[in-house]
Amino acid sequence: MSLRSPLSRRALVLAAAVALTAPAAVAQAAENPYERGPAPTTSSIEASRGPFATSQTTVSSLSASGFGGGTIYYPTSTAEGTFGAVAISPGYTAAQSSISWLGPRLASQGFVVFTIDTNSRYDQPSSRGDQLLAALDYLTTRSSVRSRVDPDRLGVMGHSMGGGGALEATKDRPALQASIPLTAWNTTKTWSSVTTPTLIIGAENDSVASVTTHSERFYTGLPSTLDKAYLELEGASHYAPNTSNTTIAKYSISWLKRFIDDDTRYEQFLCPAPRGAAISEYRDTCPHS
Known part of the structure; x- marks a missing residue:
């Protein structure tokens, strides 16, 4: 093996x-x-930039296959070896610019990050899931930074219908290492076949994809034996993931590090369950396997 x-x-x-x-x-x-970077601290994962200098490159929709192009953010140094990678989809009617802040923020912590545009701004979650997987395939086989990416260490994220797409992608490709749906929307509520560690991030005042009908149900619809967590942002709206958000970044970094890189140095930020003024509710299946 x-x-x-x-x-x-x-x-x-x-x-x-x-x-x-x-x-x-x-x-x-x-x-x-697979550890990358120095030992983490609360201040290091809350910082707007991590220890890695980053660059970025644009992928034209003309050269993309199965998705609408996007932007790849990546650490400039390869001294520590290859990196895990994550593809991120925007929500309904939105462009990659709506989630672009996550690109350099995650890349500077030691990931290759691909924020994508979708084929149509009206694509539904199932299509967005397929496009996230197509983007990862492009990233690992055709992109100019493919030699920097470990193709066995991949994850997905997405906002709104893009978050619903992240759930679809994990259902369709069990080999993914991590998934983070952000204020996700999907008509499917049960995800009993998912085997990918999943962090659901919901927003307390979400009037588009309310936590009671979406994020909370996604969490409970995942297998009870799965490494999973549910984080609800205090007083936040559906659009919280569209602007720089320290809480989203802090726990996304921790989740991606813990499960894409198997970096147990980040377990301290996830178990025991985090608390704070920015979090209205947190559920988990600690300790992680």
């Missing part, structure tokens, strides 16, 4: 964890070769 498969990588983490007598540097390297 390849060391990059989800099961073997997690087994590697657990096996190395018992080697407490080994020198610190050797133990860290053996524990998880």
Whole structure:
């Protein structure tokens, strides 16, 4: 079995964890070769930029296949090796500009990030899910930064119908390592076949995709045995993910690090359940497997 498969990588983490007598540097390297960047702190994951300098490149809709083009944000240095990657879809009638703030913010923490435009601004969640997967395929096989991406360490995110698309993508491609639907909208509420660790982020005052009919039901509709969490933003609207938001960034970074990179240094920010003035409710299945 390849060391990059989800099961073997997690087994590697657990096996190395018992080697407490080994020198610190050797133990860290053996524990998880996918760690990127220095040990995290609350201030480092709340910062508007992480430790990696970033660049970006535009993907024309003419060269894209199965999605509407977009922008790739990536760490400029390859000294630490390849990076995990995440594709992000905007919501109904929106363009990638509505979620572009996530690009450099996540990339600077050690990810390749692809914010996409959809084929039509009116595409429904199922189509957006297919387009997220098409974007990841493009990123790993055809993009100018494909050599920087580990094709076995991928995730999806999305806002509104794009968040519904993220759920669709995880249903269709179980090999994905992480999913983060943001104030998601989808007519399907039960996701019993999903095996991808999923962080649902809802907004308390969402009048478009209310948490009672969408985000909360998505969370409960995921398998009880799944690594999953539900974070509800205090006093926030449906459009909270469209502007820079420290709470969204902080826990998205932690989730992506924990499950795309198997970086258990970020577990401290997820378990025990986080609390704070910006969070009206948090549910989880801690401890994570």
